[in-house]
Every structure is written in C-alpha cells, then in structure tokens.
Amino acid sequence: MTMTRSARARRWVTELVVLAAVGGALAACGGGAGDMLSVGAVFPLHGMQSTLATQELRGVQIAADLANRQGGVGGRPIRLVVRDLETRDGARAAVDSLQRAGVPLVVGAFSSQLSMPAAAAAASDGLVYWEAGAVADRLTGQGSPLVFRVGATGANLGANSGRFAATQLAPRLGLAPDRTRVAVVYENDAYGQSVAGAAASAVRQAGMPVVADVAYDYYSPHWATVLGQVAAARPDVLILASYIPDGVAFRRAMLAAHLRVGALIGSTMAECGPNFGDELGPQAVGVFASDRPEGGFNPGALDRTGRQDYAALVAAWRSETGQSQPTEEALAGFAAGWALFHYVLPHSRGLTPTAIAAAARATTLPVGRLPNGAGLRFAAGSDVGQNLLASAVIWQWQAPRHSVVVWPAAYATGSPRFVPLPA
Helix, strand or coil, X not given: CCCCHHHHHHHHHHHHXXXXXXXXXXXXXXXXXXXXXXXXXXXXXXXXXXXXXXXXXXXXHHHHHHHHHCCCECCECEEEEEEECCCHHHHHHHXXXXXXXXXXXXXXXXXXXXXXXXXXXXXXXXXXXXXXXXXXXXXXXXXXXXXXXXXXXXXXXXXXXHHHHHHHHHHHCCCCHHHCCEXXXXXXXXXXXXXXXXXXXXXXXXXXXXXEEEEEXXXXXXXXXXHHHHHHHCCCEEEEECCHHHHHHHHHHHHHCCCCCCEEEEECCCCCCCHHHHHHHHXXXXXXXXXXXXXXXXXXXXXXXXXXXXXXXXXXXXXXXXXCCCCHHHHHHHHXXXXXXXXXXXXXXXXXXXXXXXXXXXXXXXXXXXXXXXXXXXXXXXXXXXXXXXXXXXXXXXXXXXXXXXXXXXXXXXXXXXXXXXX
C-alpha cells in the first residue's frame, strides 16, 4: 500500500520523537559521548508549525547523515539531540536541557518567534546557536558572537520585493518608478516589521512613493479597515508581509472587496509551502512571493560542488519522502546543516563553542557553493553572525498549485506573467 506524503510526515515525526528521547537519554548519561558528536536541535514537532518545521529539521538531518557518510567530524559521527519547542516560553528549558546533555551548539528553530528566545537562551548558556530558517532581523541583530544564521533575513526578502517592483513590475505596468505607487501591509511582529521596513526603504531608494504603510494584528486583523486604508491610497503595487493563514485570508478579503492592484508581492506567505496555492487555487494565480529558494530552481545558480551537493540532497529527499524535489524548508535546513557539518566543524580548532564560533567567522564560500545557491560569509558589525551571501528569490504562482522562480535571472525558471494582477 502506498503511503501518502502526510502519512510519511506523521511517521517521521513519531520516529524522530522516539529517537530524540533515546538520544537525549544517552547524552545525559554520557552514553557514546567519546565516539559521537552530539548537536542540539530545537524545532516545533507538534502543533500548527510542525509540518513545515519538521521538513526543515529533516533537511538538517539529511545534512548530518551525508556528513557522517564522509566520516563525520574528525571521525566522530554527528548525532542530533532534538527537543520539541512549541512555544517561546519553552525555549529556556529546552536549551538548558541540551546544555546539560553536553552539546556545544544548538540548531533551530524554523519560526522567528521561537528562534529569538532560543538563540538568547543558547548564548546565555555559552552555546553556539545556528539558525536554519527564521528570518526576523533581530535574531542576528543582538550583537552575540555565538549566534549565526545561514539563510536570508526579513530585510533581504523585503528589499528584494522593492527592487523587483522597481526593475521588473513598474516597466510591465507601463509606469516610471516615480509614478509607481506602492502600499506596504504587514503583520505587526518582528518578522513582519523586518520585511516591511526593508521593503519600504528599497522602494524609496528606487524613487517610488510609499503611499500606505499599514500594520495589522495576526490574531485580529480587521481586514475591512486594512483594505480601506489600502484602497484610499490607490497603489499600483502592494507588498504584503504575512504568515500563510493571514496571507490566504488577506487575498480572499482583497478579492471580496474588489480591490484591484497591478501586482501583489507576498514575502514568504505565498511560497512557504503549498498551503497558499492549495487553499486558493486559481485565486493565487499571478501573486508573487519574495522568498528563499526551494527545489527545482535553475541549477546554473550553483557551482560544480554546489550541484553535486544539491543532487545528493534530492536523492535523499526522494528516497525518504517520495517527492521529486525538496521543499523550501528542507532546502534551507539542508543548506544550513551542510554549511555547519561539512564546512565549519571540520575546520574548527576544537569543538568548544568558542572554537566553533571562530571557525564559522573564518569560513568563506563563494556564491553558488551552498546547495541553495548561497555563499557564506558572516557579518562582523551590527548584524554580527548574519550570512552576507544568503540567497533569496521571487516566485510567482502561474497556474493553480504551480509556481516558478522568475527573478533574479540566475535562479529563474520562468518570466513574470499576469501583470496586471487578475481580478
């Protein structure tokens, strides 16, 4: 009998919880400590975020498995010691338990709301924190020399939205940049603020007027008020920073209100998984998303080593899930894990948090070397620990449940269409 994707995911989460419990017990009592390199991991394994978060964790695990096939770190196999982290209030206890287990570093945590307290707890415990997916700017904006993020920030995604609007959308709308009116709408938390602030800044730098700046509460968005402010501003381009449920709700409310814009760019909400396309079907067609790459982007964005590593991920992902290409979350998790397990840890002068952090800062990889198209070079200034060579793209839904990369050209598998946005 063929197992569905959701059934495979549920089985993998169940197996992971059992393995995490066994691994945590072994680490706590010192079992195999001399032979294994234990690495902590905190992710939400249950609840609303678990489906996408476990894809990201699976990507990290595949990176560990592939590194182990190549001899691990100095001959020591890598073992992930996983803790289920569902709420920000649980971050301290989860990280403290990993510190007691003797891990030198913690990988996490998918969600910005979870990653920020997890990173703070790890840093205060003297552990390296290695972010695999969350994008809120403040994660790497606190000045900790022990906190690192391989992927894009909210500022990266927001700035990409602004540049894409100026260079690609305005010409297709037949408008000069200074005549292209832009509205920015965002969920009012650290993630949404990061994206919206950078988007507005990039829009203004391109000479486009920001005619509306509208924040809403995820739990009580009051779409009529939000859309009324947007409609009054008469934007040509609308940039939206949301999560998936509110992104879906916004698009439905927009259509119900008969609000017309030339283009709608979501930041992660439209390509953070299939949910947006699955729920909206034809109503998603034409929507853009500023996001991280997922499987299936143009392989020309990778160098030879990057292509080989990406092929190894695809083979492992297909074997484990039956899916032909890794999801965005899996690719982000794998790229972050591969950077750590393959490039940083083997060159660390010891496996203490201080030595690992120094090795991370000393590691430089060219753009295209990591399997998501990124390079690696960590900042040392106000955004210390942020990868300055992270990758980000613009997607577009071009048919029901089908999206393609349309920008930048190095990643693109198609060209922008449906401008103006269908009603």
